[in-house]
Amino acid sequence: MSAAFSAPALACRSVSFRYPEGSQALVDIDLAVAPGEFVALLAANGSGKTTLIKVLAGLLAPTAGTVRIDGSDIRQMPAKALYRRVGLLVQNPKDQLFGATVAEDVAFGPRNLGLDEAQVQERVAAALAAVGAAHLRERAIHHLSFGEQKRAALAGVLAMQPAILLLDEPTAGMDPAGETRMIDFLYRLNREHGLTVIFATHSVDMLPLIAHRICVLEHGRVIQCDAPRAVFQAPDILARAGLRLPYISVLFDEMHRHDGFCLDRLPLTVREARQALLDLLAGPSDPSAAAAVRHG
Amino acid sequence: MSGGFDLFFDYFARRDNRLRRFDPRVKMGVVAALFAAILLSTRPPLPAMVSVVALGSLLLIGIPLGLIGRRLLAPLGIVIALVLIQGLLVGETVLAAFPVAGWEVALHREGLVRGAGMALRVWGAFSVLLLFSAVTPAHEMFRALRWCRMPHLWVEIAMLVYRYIFVLLEEASEMVAAQRVRLGYAGFGNGLRSAGTLTGAVVVRAMEQSLRTHEAMVARGYTDVFPFGPLPPMGRRAWGALAGVVAVVGILYWFLERGLA
Numbered sequence: 001m002s003a004a005f006s007a008p009a010l011a012c013r014s015v016s017f018r019y020p021e022g023s024q025a026l027v028d029i030d031l032a033v034a035p036g037e038f039v040a041l042l043a044a045n046g047s048g049k050t051t052l053i054k055v056l057a058g059l060l061a062p063t064a065g066t067v068r069i070d071g072s073d074i075r076q077m078p079a080k081a082l083y084r085r086v087g088l089l090v091q092n093p094k095d096q097l098f099g100a101t102v103a104e105d106v107a108f109g110p111r112n113l114g115l116d117e118a119q120v121q122e123r124v125a126a127a128l129a130a131v132g133a134a135h136l137r138e139r140a141i142h143h144l145s146f147g148e149q150k151r152a153a154l155a156g157v158l159a160m161q162p163a164i165l166l167l168d169e170p171t172a173g174m175d176p177a178g179e180t181r182m183i184d185f186l187y188r189l190n191r192e193h194g195l196t197v198i199f200a201t202h203s204v205d206m207l208p209l210i211a212h213r214i215c216v217l218e219h220g221r222v223i224q225c226d227a228p229r230a231v232f233q234a235p236d237i238l239a240r241a242g243l244r245l246p247y248i249s250v251l252f253d254e255m256h257r258h259d260g261f262c263l264d265r266l267p268l269t270v271r272e273a274r275q276a277l278l279d280l281l282a283g284p285s286d287p288s289a290a291a292a293v294r295h296g
Numbered sequence: 297m298s299g300g301f302d303l304f305f306d307y308f309a310r311r312d313n314r315l316r317r318f319d320p321r322v323k324m325g326v327v328a329a330l331f332a333a334i335l336l337s338t339r340p341p342l343p344a345m346v347s348v349v350a351l352g353s354l355l356l357i358g359i360p361l362g363l364i365g366r367r368l369l370a371p372l373g374i375v376i377a378l379v380l381i382q383g384l385l386v387g388e389t390v391l392a393a394f395p396v397a398g399w400e401v402a403l404h405r406e407g408l409v410r411g412a413g414m415a416l417r418v419w420g421a422f423s424v425l426l427l428f429s430a431v432t433p434a435h436e437m438f439r440a441l442r443w444c445r446m447p448h449l450w451v452e453i454a455m456l457v458y459r460y461i462f463v464l465l466e467e468a469s470e471m472v473a474a475q476r477v478r479l480g481y482a483g484f485g486n487g488l489r490s491a492g493t494l495t496g497a498v499v500v501r502a503m504e505q506s507l508r509t510h511e512a513m514v515a516r517g518y519t520d521v522f523p524f525g526p527l528p529p530m531g532r533r534a535w536g537a538l539a540g541v542v543a544v545v546g547i548l549y550w551f552l553e554r555g556l557a
Contacts, residue, residue, distance in 0.1 A: 059511045059514060059515060079514065079519060080519075083514075083515060083517045084517075086515075088512070088515040090508070090511070090512050090515075092508075094463050095505065095508040095509055095512050096509075096512040098455070098456055098460075098509055098512075098513070099435075099455075099459070100434050100435030100438060100455055100458065101433075101435050104525070107523075107525060108513075108516055108518075108522075109517055111523030111524070111525065112516060112517030112518055112519070113517055117525060117526050140306065140310065140433070140434070141459060141462075142459070142462035142463070142466075143307065143310075157516070160516060160517070
C-alpha cells in the first residue's frame with residue numbers, strides 16, 4: 001500500500017474460495033485497500049477476478065479467511081450497512097438492470113436504503129447527470145445501447161453513494177470513446193470525490209494512467225501487488241499470468257532489446273513515451289554521448 | 297433483431313399520441329369496462345364494434361398493419377379452435393359432413409354460430425388489449441396495477457418477467473442466428489433439433505440470468521421486497537375522463553344489447 005494512504009477501507013486476510021463443484025478459485029488472498037485508493041486487479045480470464053470481486057462484495061462467502069470493511073467483518077454486517085458502503089458494478093449491465101425504465105432502475109438502491117422519495121429522486125437525478133445519462137431517464141432498459149446500459153448500471157450503483165466501488169471489467173465490450181469516457185469518469189470519482197475503487201480487468205493499457213496499485217492474479221493467487229511502474233518493470237511475471245505490458249511499453253521494450261535504445265525506465269503511457277522520444281531526439285550535445293544513448 | 301422477435305418490441309407504446317397521454321389508470325379502467333361489456337354481451341354488434349374501433353385506432357396511431365396482423369395471429373388460433381370445436385360438437389343442423397379416419401365428422405350450424413359469437417368476444421377483448429398495450433408503456437401499467445391494489449409480489453414478478461422477456465429474446469435471437477449460419481435450420485429434422493436445443497439453452501440461460509440478477513439486486517440492498525416509488529394521486533380530470541368513457545361504454549352496451557333487441 002502506498003505510504004500516502006491510511007488504515008484500510010477494505011481488507012481481506014487469507015481469503016480462499018472453492019466453488020461447490022470443487023474448483024479452487026481463490027487461494028490465500030491478502031489484500032488491504034486504503035480509503036481513496038485505486039487498486040486494479042489485473043488477471044487473465046479465469047484467474048479469479050470476478051470471484052474475488054464477489055467475495056469482496058459479500059455475495060460469495062469465502063471458504064477460508066475474512067473480509068473486513070472499515071474493520072468490520074462483512075459476514076457480521078447487515079446488508080443495508082454493507083451496501084451503503086460498498087457498490088458493485090457487474091461486468092454485464094444486463095445482469096444489473098431490471099427496472100422498467102432507467103429512472104426506476106436507478107431508484108431501486110436508494111429506495112432499498114429507506115430514503116424518502118424526495119431524496120431518492122435527488123439521488124437519481126444526480127447519479128444520471130454524473131454519468132451523462134440524464135436524457136435516458138424515461139427510456140426502457142431494452143431500448144438502450146450497450147454503452148448506455150453500462151452508464152445506467154453505473155448510475156444505479158452511484159445512487160447508493162458508496163464509499164467503495166467494486167467494478168468488474170467496467171470497460172469490457174465498450175468502444176474506444178466509451179472506454180475513455182468511463183476511465184476518465186472513474187478517475188475523477190477516485191481523485192476528485194475520494195471514492196475507493198477496486199477495478200478488475202485484463203486490459204493493461206489504461207491502468208498506468210489511473211491505478212495507484214496493481215495486483216496481478218494468477219490461478220486465484222496474488223503474485224504481485226505494487227505500483228504500476230514496479231509491476232510493469234517485470235514483464236516475465238505478467239507473461240506468467242497471461243498478460244502483457246501496455247502496447248506503448250512493448251514498443252520501447254522492443255527498441256531496447258533489438259535496437260539498443262537505452263532508457264532509464266520503460267514509458268507506460270503515451271505521454272511518457274512522447275517525452276522519452278523527445279529526450280532521445282534532443283540528445284546530449286556531445287555526438288559520442290548521443291550514440292551511447294542510442295546504442296546503450 | 298429479426299425472425300419474429302420484433303413482435304414483442306414495445307417501442308410504439310412510448311411514441312407520443314393522444315391515447316398515450318391519458319392517465320394509465322383511466323386506460324386500465326376503460327379496458328376493464330370494455331372487457332366486462334364484451335364478456336356480458338350476447339349479440340355480435342358490441343364486440344365487433346369494439347374490435348373495429350380498437351384495430352382502427354391502432355392503424356390511426358401508426359402501428360404497421362403487418363405488425364398488427366402478426367400480433368393477431370395468437371388470438372386467431374384460439375378463434376379458429378373455438379369455432380371448430382363448437383361447430384363439431386354443438387347443434388343438430390348439419391352444414392357439411394366428411395369422413396376422418398373412418399369417422400363421420402359433421403359441422404353444425406348452431407355450433408358454428410355459437411362458436412363465432414364466442415370467437416368474436418375473444419377477438420374484441422384481444423383488440424382492446426392490443427390497443428392498450430400499444431398506447432401504455434409497461435412501467436405505467438405496473439404503476440396502474442399498484443394503484444388498483446394488485447398484490448406487491450405480483451407486480452414485482454410482472455416487472456421482472458417483462459424486463460427479462462427482452463433479455464431472453466435477445467439471447468434467443470443471437471442463438472438462432474448462430475444456429476442459422478451453421479445451417480441449423482436447413483431441413484425439417486435439423487430445424488426441429490435446433491429448436492429443441494434452443495429451448496433447452498434458453499431455459500438454462502434464464503436460470504443463470506436469474507442468479508446473476510439476484511446477486512446484482514442484493515448488492516443494491518434488495519431484501520426480497522421490491523421498493524416501489526409513491527403513486528401520484530389521480531386528478532379530477534382523469535376521474536372525469538374515466539367516468540365519461542365508462543358511461544359511454546355502458547350506454548353502448550345498453551343500446552346494442554337491449555336497444556336493438
